[in-house]
Amino acid sequence: MSALTGLRVIELAREPIALAGKLFGDMGADVILVEPPGGDPSRDYPPFAGDEPGADRSLYWWHYHTSKRGVVIDLDDEAGRDRFLSLIGTADVLLEAEPRRRLGALGLDYEDLARLRPELIHVAVTPYGRDDAKSDLPFTDLTIMAASGPPWSCGYDDHALPPIRGPLQGYQTAAHFAFLSALTALLYRSVSGRGQFIDVSMTAASNVTTEAASYSWLVAQRTVQRQTGRHASVSPSRETQQLCADGRHANTGVPPRQPREFAALYDWLKELGLDAELPEAVFLEMGANWEGPFDLSRIGSDDEITAIFGAGREGLKLIASRVSAQDFFVGCQRAGLAVGVVNAPEEAFEDGHFKARGFQVPVHHEDIDRTIVYPGAPYALTGSPWAISRRAPKLGEHDDEVFGELAP
Amino acid sequence: MPDSESSPAADRPQALSAFRICDFTGQLAGAGATRWLASFGAEVIRIEDPVREGRWDILRGTPPYVDDRRGIDMGGAFNNHNAGKYGITLNLRDERAKDILTSLIEISDVVSENFAKGVLERWGFGYERLKEIKPDIIYVSNCGFGHVGPYSDFKTWGPIVQAVSGLTFTSGLPGLEPAGWGYSYMDHTGAYYMAMAILLALIHRQRTGEGQWVDLACTESALSLHGPALLDWTVNQRPSRRSGRPHANRSFWPPMAPHGIYPCAGDDDWVAIACRDQADWEAFTKVVGEAWCNDPTFASPDSRHANQDPLDVNITAWTAPQGKFDVEQLLRGAGVPVAAVMKPQERIDIDPSTADFGLWPTVHHAKMGDVRVDGQPAHFSETEWRFERGGPCLGEHTADVLTTLLGFSAEDVEALHAEGVV
Numbered sequence: 001m002s003a004l005t006g007l008r009v010i011e012l013a014r015e016p017i018a019l020a021g022k023l024f025g026d027m028g029a030d031v032i033l034v035e036p037p038g039g040d041p042s043r044d045y046p047p048f049a050g051d052e053p054g055a056d057r058s059l060y061w062w063h064y065h066t067s068k069r070g071v072v073i074d075l076d077d078e079a080g081r082d083r084f085l086s087l088i089g090t091a092d093v094l095l096e097a098e099p100r101r102r103l104g105a106l107g108l109d110y111e112d113l114a115r116l117r118p119e120l121i122h123v124a125v126t127p128y129g130r131d132d133a134k135s136d137l138p139f140t141d142l143t144i145m146a147a148s149g150p151p152w153s154c155g156y157d158d159h160a161l162p163p164i165r166g167p168l169q170g171y172q173t174a175a176h177f178a179f180l181s182a183l184t185a186l187l188y189r190s191v192s193g194r195g196q197f198i199d200v201s202m203t204a205a206s207n208v209t210t211e212a213a214s215y216s217w218l219v220a221q222r223t224v225q226r227q228t229g230r231h232a233s234v235s236p237s238r239e240t241q242q243l244c245a246d247g248r249h250a251n252t253g254v255p256p257r258q259p260r261e262f263a264a265l266y267d268w269l270k271e272l273g274l275d276a277e278l279p280e281a282v283f284l285e286m287g288a289n290w291e292g293p294f295d296l297s298r299i300g301s302d303d304e305i306t307a308i309f310g311a312g313r314e315g316l317k318l319i320a321s322r323v324s325a326q327d328f329f330v331g332c333q334r335a336g337l338a339v340g341v342v343n344a345p346e347e348a349f350e351d352g353h354f355k356a357r358g359f360q361v362p363v364h365h366e367d368i369d370r371t372i373v374y375p376g377a378p379y380a381l382t383g384s385p386w387a388i389s390r391r392a393p394k395l396g397e398h399d400d401e402v403f404g405e406l407a408p
Numbered sequence: 409m410p411d412s413e414s415s416p417a418a419d420r421p422q423a424l425s426a427f428r429i430c431d432f433t434g435q436l437a438g439a440g441a442t443r444w445l446a447s448f449g450a451e452v453i454r455i456e457d458p459v460r461e462g463r464w465d466i467l468r469g470t471p472p473y474v475d476d477r478r479g480i481d482m483g484g485a486f487n488n489h490n491a492g493k494y495g496i497t498l499n500l501r502d503e504r505a506k507d508i509l510t511s512l513i514e515i516s517d518v519v520s521e522n523f524a525k526g527v528l529e530r531w532g533f534g535y536e537r538l539k540e541i542k543p544d545i546i547y548v549s550n551c552g553f554g555h556v557g558p559y560s561d562f563k564t565w566g567p568i569v570q571a572v573s574g575l576t577f578t579s580g581l582p583g584l585e586p587a588g589w590g591y592s593y594m595d596h597t598g599a600y601y602m603a604m605a606i607l608l609a610l611i612h613r614q615r616t617g618e619g620q621w622v623d624l625a626c627t628e629s630a631l632s633l634h635g636p637a638l639l640d641w642t643v644n645q646r647p648s649r650r651s652g653r654p655h656a657n658r659s660f661w662p663p664m665a666p667h668g669i670y671p672c673a674g675d676d677d678w679v680a681i682a683c684r685d686q687a688d689w690e691a692f693t694k695v696v697g698e699a700w701c702n703d704p705t706f707a708s709p710d711s712r713h714a715n716q717d718p719l720d721v722n723i724t725a726w727t728a729p730q731g732k733f734d735v736e737q738l739l740r741g742a743g744v745p746v747a748a749v750m751k752p753q754e755r756i757d758i759d760p761s762t763a764d765f766g767l768w769p770t771v772h773h774a775k776m777g778d779v780r781v782d783g784q785p786a787h788f789s790e791t792e793w794r795f796e797r798g799g800p801c802l803g804e805h806t807a808d809v810l811t812t813l814l815g816f817s818a819e820d821v822e823a824l825h826a827e828g829v830v
Contacts, residue, residue, distance in 0.1 A: 003612040027608060045662045047640040059643055060661050063635035110789075128761050129787070138684070138745045142657065142667060146680035147747035149755055151669060153590030154579055159676050162669040163749050164587040164656045166579040172633055174785075176600040181786045183607035184448050188423035188791050190614055196790035204767050204785030207755060211436065211591035212472075212485065217752035218768060218780040219484035220472035224590070224752070229576065230567065232590035234471075240567070241585060249585055251571040329572070338563035342586055344649035345574035345634035346641035348627070353559040359628055360642075373642040378629040379605040380554065383620030384612045 002028030003384035007092045007186070011068065012075075013040035014097040016141075016202060017125050018064035019175035021095055024182075025067025026377070026386050032087065032402055033068040036075070039395040055394070056367070062392045066363070066374065070393025071402050075106055086406045088113050088120065093182050097125040100135045110197040120195040121185040123178050129201035139202075145170040148206035153213045153224055153232035157239075163226060173209050174202040241342070242317060248325035249342040256312035256337060257296055262287030264335035265315050278318050280311035287311065349375070363388045422449025423791035427610065430509075430516035431455065431493065433602075434465030436592060437566065437626060438522030438550055439489035440599025441606065446492030447784055447793040453512065453809055454490060454800060458497035458830060462802050464523075474776045480802055481775050487799035488781045491771045495800025496809045497830050500531045504829045509533065511814050513541045517613075518606055522550040525560050535621045544619040546609040550602045554625030564626065566592025573630030578637070578654045587656070597633070598626035636661055658716065665712035666692075669749060670724050672732040678749035679732040681723065681739065685709065691742040696726055773798025806830050 005028035011021035013035045025031040044053070045060040073087075074080035085108075088094065094113065096103065103109040103124075110122045126135040127144060142165055145151055150170070151163035181198045189195055208214065216222045216234055224232035229241035229251065242252050256262050266284040269275045278284070287294070287308035298305045316337075320328050325341045332339035341347075348354060359376040377386035424445055429452045431442045446452040456462035461480045463469070472484040498505040513519060519538055521528055528534060528549075538545045549555055552564025552572075567588070570576045576588035605622040613619055631638075640646045648654065659667040659682065667682045683689045686709060693701035700722045706712045712719055727735055732748040739746035748754075755762055762768065767783045776798065784793045810816040810830070824830045 001616070003608040003615075023604070042662070045636075046660065047636060047644060047646070049643050051644060059639035060636045063639050129765050132761055132764060134761055137740060138688070138743055139747075140659065140664065140667070140682040140684060140745050142659065142669075142680050142682050143745045143747035146669065146678075146749045147755070147759075149750060149752065150589075150593075151678075151680070151749050152751055155587050155590070156581075156584065160671075161581065161584075162657060162671070163678055164579050164581070165669070165680075166575060166589060166593065167654075167656055167659075169593070169633065173597070173600075176597065176604075177785050180444060180600060180604055180607070181788070183604060183611065184423045184444075185788065185791070187427075187607060187610055187614070188421070190611075191426060192421070192790075194790060196788055198789070199787040201765055201785050204762065204765050204783075207762055207767060208782040208785055209593070209596045210752075211593075211596060213591060213752050214756065214782055215484055215488045216472050217756050218488070218782075219474055221753075222472060226587075226590045229586055229588040230590070231592070241588070243585070249571075251567050251576065251588075253565065253568055333559070333562040336563070338565055338568050340564065340568035340571035342571045342576050342588075343574050344577045344647060345631065345637045346647050347649070348572060348574045348631050349634075349638050349641060351572075353553060353557045354628065354631060357554060357557045357625065357628065359631065372639070375632050375635055375638045376628070378601050378632040379608075380556075380623040380625070380628075381605060381608060381612070381620060382623065383618055384608060 002387070003381065004029035006030070008032065008090055009093040009095060010034060010087055010091045012094075012096040012098060015042050016171040016174050017095050017097045017178055018042070019172050020123075020178040020182075021068055022064055022066055023175070023179045024093070026388060027384065028387075028389075031068040032398070033065060033070045033393060034073050034084065034087070035070060035395060037072055043395065062372070063374070065392035066388045067390060068393055069390075069398035069402060070396065071399050072396040075108065081106060081108060083403065084108065085116060087402070088117055090406065091117065091120060092186070094120060094122045095178060095182070096123070100126050100130055114195065118195060119189060119193060121182055121189065121198065122195070123182050123198045123200060125174055125178050125200045125202060127202050129204065130199045132201075141165075141168055141170040144202045145206055148203040149210040149213055150206055153210060153226055155226040157228045159226070170202060170206055174200060174205045177205045242320045244320045244325035244328050245322050246324040250320060250325045250328045251340045251342060252316055252320070253338040253340065255309070255316060256287070257309065258294060259288055259290045261336055262290070262308065262312060265312060268331055268335055269315055269319065272319065272322065274318055274322060278311075278315055280307070280314050283307045283311035284315055361388060363391055365391045421791055423788070425449035427451070427517045428515060429453065429518045429520055430512050432519070432521035432523065432528065433550070434522065435467060435565070436485075436489050436595035437598045438520065438602065439465070440596055441550070441602035442493060442520055443489055443491065443599070444603040444784070445606065447795055448791065452493040453805070454493045454495045455509070456495060456497050456802060458499050458803060458828070459501070462497070468802075474779060477775075484779070487771070487773050487776060487779055490799030491781050491795040492797060493800060494805040494809060495803065496806040497803040499829055502829045504824065506532060508810065508814065508830070510541055513538060513545065515813065516542070516545070517610065518546045518548060520548045520602070520606065522602075524563060525551055525555045539619070542619075544613055544617060546606065546613060546619045546622070548602060548606050548609065548622040548624065550598060550624040550626065552626050554623050554628065556623055566595040569594040569598065569626045569630055573627045574634055574648070575630055578634070578648065579656050580654050582652050582655050594626050594630050598624070598629055601629040663709065663713045665709065665716050666719055666723055668720055668723070670720070670727040672727050672735060673729055674731060677732040679727055679735045680747045680749060682745040684745065688744050692739065692744045695738050695742045695744070698722070698726060769795055771795045771798040774801050774804060803830070
């Protein structure tokens with residue numbers, strides 16, 4: 001049994017909440033995905049298995065709808081609404097991202113549902129919240145993020161280049177808060193017996209997911225400026241992204257600042273036979289043998305400390321120019337430095353660390369008699385197993401099963 | 409627990425008031441998780457080292473600052489991430505402090521931390537010991553690579569997590585180095601996953617009576633955010649690292665064009681525009697009304713998607729002389745998805761939506777005074793969130809917690825303080 005086994009979640013299919021439903025399903029909840037006749041548009045999103053568009057071939061659909069059963073209900077039809085209400089009569093959570101006034105107009109908003117099912121937790125996700133008319137405006141993940149902060153902080157030193165949006169993360173951030181909210185309300189319900197209505201704003205979710213951009217303004221009325229590959233900052237900071245010998249990049253993080261770090265770096269340079277090529281090597285050796293505290297606040301004023309700190313940076317750059325980004329990452333980490341290789345997603349996926357943790361999860365698709373490897377759990381709950389219990393549903397695949405269960 | 413400042417919602421029930429968290433988290437990746445719990449009434453007791461003045465959390469004394477004052481209690485980010493929590497100091501080098509911690513764990517539901525692997529164990533409080541102290545304890549560790557696996561001893565912070573997990577790579581333009589994330593997106597998001605894990609484990613315990621250990625690896629949470637790209641790899645063997653990619657402001661799943669961020673008149677002003685379908689395109693071109701709108705190259709969704717470079721050149725020429733809010737207004741009127749790229753001041757102080765939502769509550773910090781912080785992006789009809797206080801000053805609640813919860817007298821606490829135990 002997993003943490004959410006036995007709980008029933010009704011998800012009205014819409015892109016921004018697809019991940020929230022998956023988070024429920026993969027932790028054991030019985031998620032029933034309700035689609036309109038004809039299906040949710042994201043069934044037809046690329047990429048497709050074998051690059052062949054077609055029903056049930058969308059990898060986008062496969063990913064976001066694991067561990068769910070699928071039914072078709074036409075909410076615009078009275079019989080459909082009755083069927084939906086019978087389903088709600090069995091539900092613990094309703095997840096929806098319908099246009100703001102749609103459920104109210106159909107007589108299916110929280111007040112209507114709670115009368116039937118007081119313990120229902122209804123999570124509504126809209127662009128600006130249920131009370132803001134701006135939620136009626138058309139949107140995409142891109143416009144949600146632009147309106148709420150992340151792109152302002154992301155991009156390049158060259159501000160002639162546009163701010164950058166991390167793809168899909170606006171919707172995913174909203175989904176994270178939808179799931180967090182529902183779990184919180186479930187814990188309250190176990191004490192009070194009562195459900196509630198939860199109004200999640202997508203733009204608010206990204207607004208509070210911008211770190212220093214928000215609190216620099218809230219606290220000190222200062223504005224951060226975007227920089228290549230590193231934190232946007234009120235004052236410019238040194239670059240931290242380094243091109244390595246194989247054409248890939250690494251994030252060099254914080255350069256060495258302690259004697260043991262200078263020592264490890266110096267040893268590594270010698271091991272690679274590069275110490276002779278680094279004019280500053282003598283300062284690295286000096287840093288390695290430094291006695292007492294290495295006072296970083298004296299960088300710039302104390303010549304020795306400045307030279308040693310600079311030698312650390314130069315030493316890292318030299319090594320990076322001669323080894324692969326992966327070797328640079330592992331070597332730096334062995335030297336105690338928090339450095340990261342800039343992986344493409346598939347490179348991370350194939351890395352032995354994630355494989356060893358069981359992140360590659362095989363799921364059998366019995367319909368095509370093929371086993372597909374999926375990305376695994378975002379967390380390892382040692383007592384409540386995360387699992388993909390089934391592949392994404394075909395349109396109406398579980399109509400008979402689910403509606404059969406409802407029959408008196 | 410001790411104080412409860414009166415606030416408009418102070419009489420409302422709180423969803424998580426039944427739970428006590430013995431909290432070692434810090435920075436944002438950990439502190440962000442228990443912040444959610446505190447805002448719903450969980451009693452989060454943050455434990456810090458009096459000898460190092462809590463400096464393990466580098467945000468404690470670092471900018472931004474509310475005024476000219478500096479010091480270990482004056483960090484604006486720390487206040488933001490720790491609003492609503494209690495703060496105590498324990499010098500765990502001393503056996504008496506370990507006894508106090510043991511008593512606190514006995515009456516806690518969760519022990520949370522985001523240290524490097526092994527730190528809590530070295531202090532004598534590994535999971536096995538925690539279970540001896542309280543058999544149904546929930547222990548949630550959050551570190552970059554987790555506590556299991558070849559890289560578990562490696563160190564990370566947000567940008568390193570983002571680099572290794574692919575998030576830095578996917579945020580960029582073709583032919584250029586990665587732009588990455590201009591902040592620790594994965595400290596925020598790792599914290600959300602940590603909060604989910606804590607809540608899931610609490611639900612599990614309610615239903616079974618069993619506690620558990622959660623081994624959260626921020627890099628793994630991050631990698632799970634690339635779903636369709638990873639299936640494109642495992643099913644089609646198509647890598648994300650390929651010519652023409654990433655192109656982060658464009659939309660491939662589903663294909664949309666135009667779909668980008670375009671320059672406007674003004675100081676670093678930009679506008680995001682997306683046409684989801686032919687109807688959006690027709691509405692868009694009606695507003696633009698230039699000759700290129702009728703270019704057959706851009707006539708269908710497929711041809712627009714295939715010709716986005718020339719399309720974007722035309723759109724850039726149209727947006728560049730206009731104000732971003734003017735473009736926003738024009739396209740909004742036509743029903744096209746559009747949004748000005750908002751600067752911090754614009755989204756916090758000018759756009760009425762965030763204030764109307766109550767997104768920037770003011771908390772009272774014992775030294776900084778009243779400071780605005782991030783709120784929560786959801787409203788609850790029964791158990792609305794609230795922040796009862798600002799982030800704790802170092803040891804601010806040591807005496808309260810020790811006397812109220814653990815049976816010490818005020819004199820005991822003074823003596824322990826004098827002897828460097830708390």
